Amino acid sequence: MRPAPVPAALRALSLALLVATTASAQLIPWTEPPTVVTPAPVATSAPTPALAAPATKPKAKAATTPDPTDTALPLPPSSTDSSIWSVLSTPSVFVLTSFAASDPGAVRADSSWVGQVTQNTSSITVAGTAADDNGWGATGLALNAATFTSLSITAQRNVGNETPTLFLQFEDRNSLTKVYSINTSLFAFGTLTTVQIPLTGWTVDFGPSDIAAWNIGGGSVGTIPFRMSFDEISFGTSAIPEPSTYAALLGALALLGATLRRRR
Amino acid sequence: MRPPLILSASLLLALAASPATHAQTATSRPVGYLVQTIPSGQTRSFSIPFDADLSSLPGTVGRLTAVGATYVENSAAGWTPGAFSSSATPYFVRLTSGVHTGRTFRITSPANTATRLNLADDGLDLTTLNLAVGTATGTGYEIIPGDTLATFFGTTAAGDSLVVQGAGDPLAADLLQVWGGAAWLNFYYNTTWSRWARDTDAITDPSRNDFLLRSDRGLMLTRRGTTPLTLAVVGRVLATPQRAVHTRSENALTFLATMQAGDTTLGALALQNSDRTAGWRASADPAQADILLVWSGATWFSFFYNNVAGHWQRVGDPTPDRDGFVIAAGTPVFVQRRTAGTSADDKTISFPTPGT
Numbered sequence: 165m166r167p168a169p170v171p172a173a174l175r176a177l178s179l180a181l182l183v184a185t186t187a188s189a190q191l192i193p194w195t196e197p198p199t200v201v202t203p204a205p206v207a208t209s210a211p212t213p214a215l216a217a218p219a220t221k222p223k224a225k226a227a228t229t230p231d232p233t234d235t236a237l238p239l240p241p242s243s244t245d246s247s248i249w250s251v252l253s254t255p256s257v258f259v260l261t262s263f264a265a266s267d268p269g270a271v272r273a274d275s276s277w278v279g280q281v282t283q284n285t286s287s288i289t290v291a292g293t294a295a296d297d298n299g300w301g302a303t304g305l306a307l308n309a310a311t312f313t314s315l316s317i318t319a320q321r322n323v324g325n326e327t328p329t330l331f332l333q334f335e336d337r338n339s340l341t342k343v344y345s346i347n348t349s350l351f352a353f354g355t356l357t358t359v360q361i362p363l364t365g366w367t368v369d370f371g372p373s374d375i376a377a378w379n380i381g382g383g384s385v386g387t388i389p390f391r392m393s394f395d396e397i398s399f400g401t402s403a404i405p406e407p408s409t410y411a412a413l414l415g416a417l418a419l420l421g422a423t424l425r426r427r428r
Numbered sequence: 429m430r431p432p433l434i435l436s437a438s439l440l441l442a443l444a445a446s447p448a449t450h451a452q453t454a455t456s457r458p459v460g461y462l463v464q465t466i467p468s469g470q471t472r473s474f475s476i477p478f479d480a481d482l483s484s485l486p487g488t489v490g491r492l493t494a495v496g497a498t499y500v501e502n503s504a505a506g507w508t509p510g511a512f513s514s515s516a517t518p519y520f521v522r523l524t525s526g527v528h529t530g531r532t533f534r535i536t537s538p539a540n541t542a543t544r545l546n547l548a549d550d551g552l553d554l555t556t557l558n559l560a561v562g563t564a565t566g567t568g569y570e571i572i573p574g575d576t577l578a579t580f581f582g583t584t585a586a587g588d589s590l591v592v593q594g595a596g597d598p599l600a601a602d603l604l605q606v607w608g609g610a611a612w613l614n615f616y617y618n619t620t621w622s623r624w625a626r627d628t629d630a631i632t633d634p635s636r637n638d639f640l641l642r643s644d645r646g647l648m649l650t651r652r653g654t655t656p657l658t659l660a661v662v663g664r665v666l667a668t669p670q671r672a673v674h675t676r677s678e679n680a681l682t683f684l685a686t687m688q689a690g691d692t693t694l695g696a697l698a699l700q701n702s703d704r705t706a707g708w709r710a711s712a713d714p715a716q717a718d719i720l721l722v723w724s725g726a727t728w729f730s731f732f733y734n735n736v737a738g739h740w741q742r743v744g745d746p747t748p749d750r751d752g753f754v755i756a757a758g759t760p761v762f763v764q765r766r767t768a769g770t771s772a773d774d775k776t777i778s779f780p781t782p783g784t
Contacts, residue, residue, distance in 0.1 A: 165480040166579065
């Protein structure tokens with residue numbers, strides 16, 4: 165269906181004008197259900213090579229000495245690591261961003277975050293008049309996330325935040341999107357908290373092996389205040405036990421306890 | 429390429445009867461006409477509240493004989509392999525009978541066969557819909573042509589025409605925004621590269637000509653040209669209620685085309701009713717209520733259904749009753765659900781059948 169130029173006479177009659185994982189951080193497994201249940205992911209375009217694991221040193225987060233340049237966050241001294249392609253102590257973790265100034269990532273020009281983000285040594289603080297649209301992101305990437313099973317976000321809420329949910333949008337090379345969300349109440353006020361999400365929701369028409377961009381924020385159109393600080397986003401392969409697994413473990417413990425009591 | 433034929437400028441609905449047919453029941457669907465104007469320097473929301481004409485390809489109406497997790501089949505369809513699954517000329521399937529009447533799916537890869545269409549539906553396992561199958565009593569469907577950036581807004585290729593203003597600089601071109609689920613995807617026509625592009629693209633990035641414009645979603649368009657942009661579209665008015673899939677994770681927004689060919693109101697949409705939306709969350713406190721957002725031309729108006737007062741209300745607006753707030757024809761709405769859904773039905777919203 166192609167719109168057509170409208171003759172002046174018809175134009176006059178037109179009706180509808182549309183106005184128209186830091187050492188100190190608290191690890192909280194994500195408790196919400198996955199956003200969607202999907203079949204096994206299928207790449208929609210030629211897969212890019214998996215990320216190499218460069219021999220860069222891990223991002224050190226010793227939690228004891230606050231970073232003097234960080235005014236809003238009780239952050240430890242930053243390492244000299246300047247690569248987002250760093251791999252932490254276990255090769256199964258991939259740091260998407262540590263929010264260092266040298267990391268790919270910037271305020272989105274069309275967002276309410278313009279002029280409202282403070283770049284700290286290895287974190288950002290969103291304040292001022294920033295609203296709940298996704299205001300920070302990176303483009304031009306070639307990231308293969310197909311093998312990762314979890315996503316960790318280290319962040320904190322700050323005073324005045326009214327945004328109830330944090331949204332992370334991934335975009336593949338074909339501009340198809342996949343969105344993950346986390347209730348912001350899982351992030352403590354004024355204290356860095358790491359929240360882990362299972363990556364179970366890659367949809368059939370999204371290419372997780374060919375991620376070209378990501379952005380983060382309140383996932384809305386900018387109507388309520390957003391006040392958070394971000395420290396790190398990373399992918400992982402650590403399995404997050406299902407509730408049924410916890411139930412099975414508890415059951416086994418109960419059985420063991422009963423057996424021991426009977427023997428006594 | 430489907431250039432329109434402008435038939436009339438009377439009411440948006442109206443005129444001729446298109447020869448749309450169903451497998452068993454001959455039906456007529458009125459043809460509608462809609463003009464949308466975007467003044468210079470301004471941003472408007474819009475959607476196309478019509479179906480394109482039925483394709484001349486064989487088997488565009490029929491009944492489902494089998495359903496898999498990501499596909500549907502009609503053993504008697506005789507579809508041309510690959511004809512409906514090309515990214516350059518996309519198609520949708522709409523269910524026309526059964527409890528899921530009005531639900532629409534994208535036809536996607538792998539390529540369709542003579543009897544099978546592979547569908548995408550935001551991660552849903554199609555078998556959970558319990559669609560009736562069978563040559564005589566199976567769920568009815570119709571296949572509807574869709575659009576891409578290139579097929580709807582055109583290109584500068586020989587024999588084609590670009591409807592919007594392109595430029596080498598994204599800040600000088602008309603800007604088209606598609607909601608990605610949590611942020612906008614910004615597109616423009618790059619006249620240097622002679623193709624559609626993202627505003628963040630480099631020349632090495634792929635062409636965006638074939639980016640799919642979902643018929644069940646809205647768009648935003650910022651006019652950067654010095655004259656108003658007037659878009660006119662003609663199409664078949666829906667004969668069944670539009671049952672739109674929306675995201676049901678906590679507080680997620682979905683930008684939905686209401687498929688209303690004429691002006692409507694919040695009260696008439698009545699999304700708070702259970703026959704329209706499963707579990708619409710109503711409250712006297714907007715922070716607890718599901719939200720509907722409408723672009724005013726300069727800002728987003730947020731509405732919620734106040735179940736204590738029994739009407740729609742605008743957030744922060746002292747005027748209590750907004751049931752009569754007009755949503756112009758073709759205007760899409762953002763829907764924000766506060767809580768996550770669990771079932772397939774939880775993910776859909778039924779908009780009224782146009783003209784009812």
